[in-house]
Amino acid sequence: MGLYTRLAPLIPKQSCVLCAEYSVFCVCESCEKSLQVNAHRCHSCATELNSGLHFCGSCLAHAPLFAKAYTLYDYSGYCANLIKRFKFDQQLCVGDFFAHKFYDKYQMLVADQGEYDAIIPLPLSPQRLRERGYNQTHELLRVIAKKTNVVVDQTSVERTKATRALSTLDLQERKTEIKNAFSAKPMTYNKVLLVDDVMTTGASLNELAKTVLKSGVKSCDVLVVARA
């Protein structure tokens, strides 16, 4: 009898939050498959593209300051539902599921293109942090922090400006709202990975990229759970 077969009865099972089937994580394998859209993406900002194109119109017109963005899923349907449960209903089992998927994706990125010197989660304003009680992006990095040696740097960059909820704003308003929202200590990393839960226009992550590049970082990529 293999190790897994012997241990399987001991692994606590739970109901999938989407279909109520029993599962190791709170999202079962078959629901997970429905989250994965094998879309053709912009090589720069990870937005969905028609195949044949490498970059979206907006990156061609104005390239973002991060080198390349990666996403686990598209922000739609089941995935939007899971993100909502994680962010607003504080269902931490969903965060745990995403944290394991982030770890898998991180391993693939490192195998592909080498180690990052640090991972920097998008900082919340002190006010937002008080309201919510925790920075949900740190939850997403829990498994990476435990299983790898990469530095998860939560102190070098601060959110110095509380912004309005960006979801209510258009692209130009988001850019204005987020401008100079972060401040950073000098950093000596060559390459960092910036992390957030959802990337919509990319305005926040681009502003964070601007801040870290000004503070001594040589290049940065982006990893998110979902790309809207």
Ligand SMILES: [Zn+2]
């Ligand atoms: Zn399910």
Ligand SMILES: [Zn+2]
């Ligand atoms: Zn793009």
